[in-house]
Amino acid sequence: MTVELTIISVGLGVIIGIFGGIARVSRNPLLLIPSTIYVEVIRGTPLLAQLFLVYFGLPSLGINLPPFTAAVIAMGINSGAYVTEIFRGGIQSIEKGQMEAARSLGLSYLQAMRYIILPQAFKRILPPLGNEFIAMLKDSSLASTIAIAELMRVGREITSRTFRSFEVLTVVALLYLAITLPLSLIVRYAERRMSVSD
Amino acid sequence: MIRLEKIYKRFGKLEVLRGIDLNIDKGEVVVIIGPSGAGKSTLLRCINLLERPTSGRVIFEGVDITKMDGRDIDKVRERIGMVFQHINLFNHLDVMDNVILAPMKVKGLSKGEAEQIARALLERMGLGDKLYAYPSQLSGGQRQRVAIARALAMQPDIMLFDEPTSALDPEMIKEVLDVMKALVNDGMTMAIVTHEMGFAKEVASRIIFMDDGCIVEEGTPKEIFSNPKEERTAMFLSKILY
Ligand SMILES: Nc1ncnc2c1ncn2[C@@H]1O[C@H](COP(=O)(O)OP(=O)(O)O)[C@@H](O)[C@H]1O
Numbered sequence: 524m525t526v527e528l529t530i531i532s533v534g535l536g537v538i539i540g541i542f543g544g545i546a547r548v549s550r551n552p553l554l555l556i557p558s559t560i561y562v563e564v565i566r567g568t569p570l571l572a573q574l575f576l577v578y579f580g581l582p583s584l585g586i587n588l589p590p591f592t593a594a595v596i597a598m599g600i601n602s603g604a605y606v607t608e609i610f611r612g613g614i615q616s617i618e619k620g621q622m623e624a625a626r627s628l629g630l631s632y633l634q635a636m637r638y639i640i641l642p643q644a645f646k647r648i649l650p651p652l653g654n655e656f657i658a659m660l661k662d663s664s665l666a667s668t669i670a671i672a673e674l675m676r677v678g679r680e681i682t683s684r685t686f687r688s689f690e691v692l693t694v695v696a697l698l699y700l701a702i703t704l705p706l707s708l709i710v711r712y713a714e715r716r717m718s719v720s721d
Numbered sequence: 722m723i724r725l726e727k728i729y730k731r732f733g734k735l736e737v738l739r740g741i742d743l744n745i746d747k748g749e750v751v752v753i754i755g756p757s758g759a760g761k762s763t764l765l766r767c768i769n770l771l772e773r774p775t776s777g778r779v780i781f782e783g784v785d786i787t788k789m790d791g792r793d794i795d796k797v798r799e800r801i802g803m804v805f806q807h808i809n810l811f812n813h814l815d816v817m818d819n820v821i822l823a824p825m826k827v828k829g830l831s832k833g834e835a836e837q838i839a840r841a842l843l844e845r846m847g848l849g850d851k852l853y854a855y856p857s858q859l860s861g862g863q864r865q866r867v868a869i870a871r872a873l874a875m876q877p878d879i880m881l882f883d884e885p886t887s888a889l890d891p892e893m894i895k896e897v898l899d900v901m902k903a904l905v906n907d908g909m910t911m912a913i914v915t916h917e918m919g920f921a922k923e924v925a926s927r928i929i930f931m932d933d934g935c936i937v938e939e940g941t942p943k944e945i946f947s948n949p950k951e952e953r954t955a956m957f958l959s960k961i962l963y
């Protein structure tokens with residue numbers, strides 16, 4: 524269950540990450556801004572909060588998913604943010620001359636990405652991708668043992684006591700987000716300021 | 722074939738090109754010389770719009786390409802080959818794939834057609850036995866010859882060379898210059914930035930001396946080398962010719 528969950532989640536994460544990484548190095552604000560927000564929000568909030576939102580938030584919107592599917596979605600989106608940053612780093616590590624040579628031959632930006640930049644970036648990011656896979660393996664045991672079983676149990680209990688369980692839990696999750704998000708963004712901003720100076 | 726009109730280029734506050742007017746006719750070999758930082762690379766890169774001029778016009782075959790965008794500029798770049806100081810071969814592809822990629826993906830040639838063109842070019846460059854080597858297995862001179870073949874495989878109308886031998890060990894310079902001379906003899910239109918003055922003297926139909934973002938002086942090799950009109954040209958030449 525855990526391994527299966529990890530493989531599917533990271534697979535989803537890699538697909539998201541390829542497009543996310545391209546968007547993160549884009550000069551087009553329509554790609555750059557949403558992808559940056561996505562990465563910052565996901566990396567700035569705990570996975571547990573994200574699992575919460577998908578488990579209990581979606582049903583409150585009338586979308587009911589089996590726990591495994593919900594876990595895949597939550598973890599895939601979570602992993603996607605980290606893999607996006609891995610791809611961004613990989614793409615930016617390829618010398619500028621490679622893109623220029625490709626463009627000088629008449630290749631479009633996307634063709635140059637596809638045939639020249641991404642294949643080379645992919646080779647370079649295999650080690651960090653491996654690390655991401657291991658991290659996900661740890662996280663998915665969280666999802667499959669604590670989260671799916673525990674949260675569902677808690678969910679059922681609350682459901683049996685109140686008629687508005689999903690709304691209540693969604694509010695709790697959103698409150699949690701509202702507290703953690705600014706905090707973690709501040710921490711990340713501070714981290715970045717420090718890494719610039721050293 | 723190419724006309725530059727009042728090209729200005731700024732990077733932030735730095736004005737790198739300051740009103741360049743330059744005409745390159747079909748079959749001409751224009752050699753651009755000048756001190757480092759003069760703006761020679763930036764000028765070449767404005768011709769194929771790797772760098773967008775801040776103002777001014779680049780006219781290719783009668784069409785103002787600075788007004789174009791996206792696909793149209795890609796179409797123009799197909800016809801302008803470029804060779805870089807840092808060579809920039811695609812490191813993950815072997816020699817053959819480096820050369821056939823653009824003809825296939827950009828021009829839509831079949832693999833067979835593209836390989837036929839590539840093989841002929843590479844054999845002419847003396848690389849017939851390196852078709853399936855990777856860039857990391859080649860010497861600098863071999864790599865630069867592959868890069869020239871890669872550009873020629875698109876059958877461009879003009880070739881731009883930005884210090885093609887500056888990053889090479891001395892014993893490899895000649896093999897690259899020889900390939901370029903063969904191109905000159907074929908009648909290829911070329912714009913070449915180089916510090917190889919002997920080569921410039923031999924192949925140039927016109928020499929442009931640039932300094933500080935401007936064209937200071939231009940003329941035939943004889944005029945520039947034996948009889949420079951401008952003080953700055955003479956100074957530069959006396960330094961570079963020892
Ligand atoms: N992308 C860039 N951003 C900022 N400055 C640049 C850039 N490219 C070139 N320059 C600056 O423009 C000036 C001219 O550069 P360049 O055209 O490479 O000169 P040359 O090829 O004659 O040595 C230099 O001062 C260089 O630092």
Ligand SMILES: [Mg+2]
Nearest residue numbers: 761762763884
């Ligand atoms: Mg230069």
